[in-house]
Amino acid sequence: MPERRRRRFLRGSDGSDQAPTWEEIARDHGRFIYTVAYRLTGNPDDAQDLVQEVLVRVQRGLATYEPGSLHGWLGRITTNAFLDDVRRKKRRPSEALPDEPDLVLPPAPSADDALAAATLSGDITDALAALKEEFRTPMVMCDLIGMTYEEISEALDVPIGTVRSRIHRARSSLRTSLT
Amino acid sequence: MTDGSFEAQHAGELLSALTDGELEPAAEAAVQRHLVECDACRNEYELIGRSRAALLALPELDPPNDLIEQIVRRRHRILVRGVLGAFGAAVIAAVFLLSADLLPDPAIEPRLGEMAVDHSTTAVTAPDAPTLGSSTSFGQVYVDNEVIGFDLVSVSRQDDVVHAVYRRGQRIVSVFQQRGEVDWDTLPVDGKRLRLGGRDGWQAADASSTVLDADGVVLVFVGDASAQQQLAVEVDDTPSPRWWDRAHDAAQSVLGAFDFG
Numbered sequence: 001m002p003e004r005r006r007r008r009f010l011r012g013s014d015g016s017d018q019a020p021t022w023e024e025i026a027r028d029h030g031r032f033i034y035t036v037a038y039r040l041t042g043n044p045d046d047a048q049d050l051v052q053e054v055l056v057r058v059q060r061g062l063a064t065y066e067p068g069s070l071h072g073w074l075g076r077i078t079t080n081a082f083l084d085d086v087r088r089k090k091r092r093p094s095e096a097l098p099d100e101p102d103l104v105l106p107p108a109p110s111a112d113d114a115l116a117a118a119t120l121s122g123d124i125t126d127a128l129a130a131l132k133e134e135f136r137t138p139m140v141m142c143d144l145i146g147m148t149y150e151e152i153s154e155a156l157d158v159p160i161g162t163v164r165s166r167i168h169r170a171r172s173s174l175r176t177s178l179t
Numbered sequence: 180m181t182d183g184s185f186e187a188q189h190a191g192e193l194l195s196a197l198t199d200g201e202l203e204p205a206a207e208a209a210v211q212r213h214l215v216e217c218d219a220c221r222n223e224y225e226l227i228g229r230s231r232a233a234l235l236a237l238p239e240l241d242p243p244n245d246l247i248e249q250i251v252r253r254r255h256r257i258l259v260r261g262v263l264g265a266f267g268a269a270v271i272a273a274v275f276l277l278s279a280d281l282l283p284d285p286a287i288e289p290r291l292g293e294m295a296v297d298h299s300t301t302a303v304t305a306p307d308a309p310t311l312g313s314s315t316s317f318g319q320v321y322v323d324n325e326v327i328g329f330d331l332v333s334v335s336r337q338d339d340v341v342h343a344v345y346r347r348g349q350r351i352v353s354v355f356q357q358r359g360e361v362d363w364d365t366l367p368v369d370g371k372r373l374r375l376g377g378r379d380g381w382q383a384a385d386a387s388s389t390v391l392d393a394d395g396v397v398l399v400f401v402g403d404a405s406a407q408q409q410l411a412v413e414v415d416d417t418p419s420p421r422w423w424d425r426a427h428d429a430a431q432s433v434l435g436a437f438d439f440g
Contacts, residue, residue, distance in 0.1 A: 023251055030247035035239045048246055055250060124233055142199060143234050149201045168195035171230045 020070070022059050029074055036075055039140045040082045042129035053081045075145030079137075079155060086133060127177040131170055138163050139170035194224045198231060287359035287397045289366065289390050291383070294342075298353040298401040301333055301344045305351045308332040308344075352402030361392045 020028070030051070037050040057077050065073060128136060138156060141147045149167075153160045196202050197210050214221050310330040333344040341356045361379070363372070369384040381390040391398040 026247055026251050030242060031239045034242040034246070035237075038240050039237075044243055048243065051242060051246060052250060124237060128234070139234070143231055149196070149199070164192050164196050164201065167199070168192045168227075171195060171227055172191065174234070175226060175230045 022055075022062055025058055025062075025070075025074070026055055029070065032071055033074055033078055036078045036140065036144055037082070039128060039144055040078065040137060042131075042133075042136065050078065050082055050085070053085075054078050057081060069146075072146060075141075075147070076155075079141055079145065079147075082137070083155065086137075124174070127174050130177060131173055135166050135170040135173065138166045139174075142167050190220060191223060191227070194220060195227050197224065198227050285359040286362040287357055288362050289355075289357075289397060289399050291367070291388050291390075291399065294353065294355050294399055294401055295388065297342055297355075298344075298351075301335075301342070301353065302351040305332050305344050305346050306349055308346070310346075350402070352400060355399040355401070357397045357399075358395060359397050360395065361390055361397050366390065 033054050034047055034051050037047040037054065038044065041047045041050055054074070054077050057080075058074070061077065128140075131139075138152050141152045141155065142149070147155070149160050149163045152163045156163065158166075193202065193206070193210055197207060202210060214224060310332060330346050331343060332346045333342075335342050339357050343354045343356070345352050345354065361381070363379075363381065366381050367383065370381050371384070373380050373382060379392045382388070387401065389400040391400070
């Protein structure tokens with residue numbers, strides 16, 4: 001039976017009851033923030049921008065941090081900053097939104113061992129980056145940050161059913177692209 | 180799938196939700212029972228789990244170019260400068276990025292003379308320069324290639340000032356961006372203060388340059404535009420957490436008033 005999951009991945013592991021300083025977060029968890037930022041944005045340039053924005057928000061929000069799931073907290077800040085940027089860009093008339101065919105619609109599941117062949121993390125990274133943002137984001141929020149469907153639903157302002165659908169489609173597409 | 184309800188409710192989504200522990204107990208039990216008797220769904224369930232496991236197995240990434248250390252060092256440096264400033268340092272250098280958003284806005288004396296020279300220099304080649312990409316990342320400052328009919332043709336940075344050159348036809352306008360607040364007393368006395376799109380501004384007597392204080396960002400426009408044209412500007416005051424986004428918005432709103440006809 002699958003256990004009910006809530007933030008069991010990437011939980012802060014230091015066990016400390018004291019809130020870390022800003023510099024400790026930057027130095028000790030910068031790689032985590034960058035990794036999540038990269039998974040969300042799909043490219044290093046945007047990921048670097050996002051990291052800096054996240055650290056600004058961390059500075060401002062550190063006073064309200066409650067010791068616990070540090071990575072969960074950082075992941076949420078990263079996600080919120082990312083979503084703010086996405087929404088902001090969509091409001092800009094000068095930045096044309098991609099008008100691509102729905103590349104991520106998953107064909108029927110194919111090879112049984114599709115993932116067995118995907119042994120290189122670079123392949124997965126590329127496949128993840130190739131997903132459309134609307135599908136990649138909820139999957140990253142779910143799998144890498146450990147957010148529940150309800151939390152993702154609130155963050156993205158979409159129904160839970162949509163979250164579930166997009167996560168599944170993202171996984172299917174990821175699997176297919178690795179075939 | 181042999182269970183009709185599964186077929187109707189997108190079996191794959193249910194299996195994905197099962198993997199995430201997101202099904203209610205009754206639904207979870209039903210799906211589990213179905214898996215016992217359905218090879219296809221069991222196989223699909225296994226693949227979903229492996230897909231998710233592959234994502235989780237990805238290693239953490241090292242930020243490029245010593246990014247984190249740069250941010251930490253820059254913050255230290257600016258904090259020191261801020262302390263020095265309290266004891267009378269004449270100028271607190273404007274900086275970008277994290278530290279820029281953590282400290283009070285520095286007072287800026289727009290170097291209009293240097294900007295006029297830079298504008299004249301770049302304006303010579305701008306008419307023939309190719310338009311830059313759709314969105315150019317330059318020193319963490321994103322500049323769109325098209326701002327209300329103007330094409331971005333060059334962008335450069337000297338110290339703390341980003342210089343973007345826009346073109347529409349043969350009309351060229353430079354936009355200098357720098358974080359901080361305008362020190363109005365340093366501007367030539369023959370210019371005039373004005374309100375520009377709801378923000379404090381200043382324009383040279385010959386209208387060759389215009390200064391705008393845009394929420395912690397100093398923008399200097401070098402080009403021809405009348406105050407009357409600029410006063411008609413509508414500004415999107417949507418708050419932005421990042422100063423370079425605010426700069427973009429402000430530049431976009433003001434550039435729209437540079438109707439050279």
